[in-house]
Amino acid sequence: MTWRPRPPVRATTAADLDRGLQPERTTLSWGRTSMAMVSVSAIFLRWTPHYGLMILALPALTLVCALAITATHNHRTNDSVRGIHSEALEVRPGELLALVALLIAVGGAGLTLVLLAP
DSSP, X not given: OOOOOOOOOOOOSHHHHOOSSHHXXXXXXXXXXXXXXXXXXXXXXXXXXXXXXXXXXXXXXXXXXXXXXXXXXXXXXXXXXXHHHTTOOOOOXXXXXXXXXXXXXXXXXXXXXXXXXX
């Protein structure tokens, strides 16, 4: 019986490249962010009788953002881990800045609606 080296396993996900808990923590944190956005949209839906149908734009916006986060977080995590391992990480702050801008806008809209309640 001859010993043959195993062929290298091709890493396809962040978990394949990084056996630590960082990819799992990152995935869980993006999942919590999505759930928070869904919770905020549910709160805005409860305000519909008080503010009318115009308020439906806010829960629609937060739901679209939650869906976008859910649809893209695995890809972002895998890209980040591959970039770290190849020592060629490309920082793309646009997505995070867009999320921060959305959260500030939604929070400001909610605060304004509460302060100017009929």
